[in-house]
Amino acid sequence: xxxxxxxxxxxxxxxxxxxxxxxxxxxxxxxxxxxxxxxxxxxxxxxxxxxxxxxxxxxxxxxxxxxxxxxxxxxxxxxxxxxxxxxxxxxxxxxxxxxxxxxxxxxxxxxxxxxxxxxxxxxxxxxxxxxxxxxxxxxxxxxxxxxxxxxxxxxxxxxxxxxxxxxxxxxxxxxxxxxxxxxxxxxxxxxxxxxxxxxxxxxxxxxxxxxxxxxxxxxxxxxxxxxxxxxxxxxxxxxxxxxxxxxxxxxxxxxxxxxxxxxxxxxxxxxxxxxxxxxxxxxxxxxxxxxxxxxxxxxxxxxxxxxxxxxxxxxxxxxxxxxxxxxxxxxxxxxxxxxxxxxxxxxxxxxxxxxxxxxxxxxxxxxxxxxxxxxxxxxxxxxxxxxxxxxxxxxxxxxxxxxxxxxxxxxxxxxxxxxxxxxxxxxxxxx
RNA sequence: CGGGGCGUAGUGUAACGGUAGCACGAGUCCUUUGGGAGGAUUUAGUCCGAGUUCAAAUCUCGGCGCCCCGACCA
Numbered sequence: 001x002x003x004x005x006x007x008x009x010x011x012x013x014x015x016x017x018x019x020x021x022x023x024x025x026x027x028x029x030x031x032x033x034x035x036x037x038x039x040x041x042x043x044x045x046x047x048x049x050x051x052x053x054x055x056x057x058x059x060x061x062x063x064x065x066x067x068x069x070x071x072x073x074x075x076x077x078x079x080x081x082x083x084x085x086x087x088x089x090x091x092x093x094x095x096x097x098x099x100x101x102x103x104x105x106x107x108x109x110x111x112x113x114x115x116x117x118x119x120x121x122x123x124x125x126x127x128x129x130x131x132x133x134x135x136x137x138x139x140x141x142x143x144x145x146x147x148x149x150x151x152x153x154x155x156x157x158x159x160x161x162x163x164x165x166x167x168x169x170x171x172x173x174x175x176x177x178x179x180x181x182x183x184x185x186x187x188x189x190x191x192x193x194x195x196x197x198x199x200x201x202x203x204x205x206x207x208x209x210x211x212x213x214x215x216x217x218x219x220x221x222x223x224x225x226x227x228x229x230x231x232x233x234x235x236x237x238x239x240x241x242x243x244x245x246x247x248x249x250x251x252x253x254x255x256x257x258x259x260x261x262x263x264x265x266x267x268x269x270x271x272x273x274x275x276x277x278x279x280x281x282x283x284x285x286x287x288x289x290x291x292x293x294x295x296x297x298x299x300x301x302x303x304x305x306x307x308x309x310x311x312x313x314x315x316x317x318x319x320x321x322x323x324x325x326x327x328x329x330x331x332x333x334x335x336x337x338x339x340x341x342x343x344x345x346x347x348x349x350x351x352x353x354x355x356x357x358x359x360x361x362x363x364x365x366x367x368x369x370x371x372x373x374x375x376x377x378x379x380x381x382x383x384x385x386x387x388x389x390x391x392x393x394x395x396x397x398x399x400x401x402x403x404x405x406x407x408x409x410x411x412x413x414x415x416x417x418x419x420x421x422x423x424x425x426x427x428x429x430x431x
Numbered sequence: 432c433g434g435g436g437c438g439u440a441g442u443g444u445a446a447c448g449g450u451a452g453c454a455c456g457a458g459u460c461c462u463u464u465g466g467g468a469g470g471a472u473u474u475a476g477u478c479c480g481a482g483u484u485c486a487a488a489u490c491u492c493g494g495c496g497c498c499c500c501g502a503c504c505a
Contacts, residue, residue, distance in 0.1 A: 012455065012467065013443045017498050037497065090504080117505065151432060151503055159504085167505095208505055215505085226504085269505050301505060338464045345464095377466040384466090395465065405465095 001044075001330070003369040003382075006030075008043045010382050020224065022309040023156025025321050029385050031312075031329075038153025038161040040305070045386065048329035050164065053308055054143055056195045056326060057166050060188040064181075066141045066168050071121050073145060074112040079120035083280040091116040092149050114147035119277045119299055122169045127283045130295060133173050136285060137181065141168035143304065155224060157309035158265060164304040172296040173287065175274070182272055185300050189218055189268050192302065196311055197324035200267060203229050205240040207271060214243070215271045218302075219264035220310050227264050232257045267307050273297040320385035322409050330367040331430060332359065333388040334404075335379045339396035352394040355404060358423045364430065366392075384409070390430055 008030035018024045026032045031046030042050055058068065074094060080086040093110030115121070122140065129135065146165040153161050168185065172178040186202065193200035200218040207215050217240060219229050228241040230248070234257030239246055241261070246253070248261045275294040278284070283295045308327070315322045323329065336352045338345050356368045367388060369379050383391045393405040398417060403426055407414035420426050 009441095009456090011442065016443065017437080019498070034497090146505090148504085152499095152501090154499080165505090205505095217505090266505085271505075299505085303505085336464090340464075372464090374464085375466085375468050376464045377468080379464085380466050382467085393465080397465070 020156035022313040052327040139170035168300040203238040218268035225263040225265040268302040321387035332390040337395035344396040
């Protein structure tokens, strides 16, 4: 992509009203646009990052047998009523301007809620297809916007009223099968966070509106986190302060190490649901002995837009975001500088165009800053702000010595010029 | 939902109750290319509504919005 064609722009100043680092960085770089508190648009650069994160999640979900699907955002009242969740103050009710259900007072009644979770919807779907133990187990997931009427949206993208979520649901014949799968999901989740260059702490937590049993959260340590967890300094066993009886300096119940308290951001959460939803919605199957039993379920969520914000929150310096390679909007950010000597201008331009073309042909995603009317300082500052892993410069300084100058965003200094004589060497280095 | 802060041009900021100003951005022209260039010129603003006043960005009330703390929260 050419920078000159990108419809968004970077901001020179930090948006005054934002204190959350992720919001400052994502807004300045032109990754997102805040439409209102907790409601964001994902701009071309930000959507590319989101797509990379989604790609990682898809790969790991598919690897554990998750079947991708897509459910409605309009969730019918009858579904949530079946599990007594219609009256929970979590979501947005959908009220139409002319609703035939208007009651005697003339007030309009909601027939739908905007989906804030989808256990009921998928359980209803499953009841059409599951009748025998032979139909189990299975797991299905979707990537979709979730709507939650947060009393207080905050911290940039970390707590939104509308956000991207991956939700996976699994269906089993018995508890053992559920917990076997639960472990697989745990491993898949750890891989996802690892691939996003985040260290997730597997944390025992409560079930909230979803289940009465204990659940597990994937917590990323950060001072801006809303959660407080107690972690063992030796084995990393952790419990959320909401449910734990542990205190700082207590002995770890697993290994005897010392527990300490830390702030953390919840990036994912997994729930053994048991038969709560299958009982409420009468999802049964016939086992080998011909007995009718309730399906045992689990649900598993990752806040995808929150995950993107956490990456920005953790991986940055004073100049901007430092995207991990797996989720960067582009592999490389190519800059042309023209120097003081007019003689080289055409050479620089030609060489950069050729390099851009060659990298594209080889599947390297490049943001090519071909802007002619911008000063070197501005182009370099934008490269730092946007934070692609590799910065490539073609200039009179590089033109006789190498293909281009290469600098990792995470490093202070560029690599040796002489190491990059042709595209093959460059690609090999970047891969 | 309780408490606090705030709302001036695209962005960042000034203005005692008395001419809405500055910088960046954007447009045009010229000069500029290794860390957010220079000159000339143009552009664009007091969140909405009521009130007090000769006069309101400024004071009062109401609304809306944003940020922060708390409560709540997969």
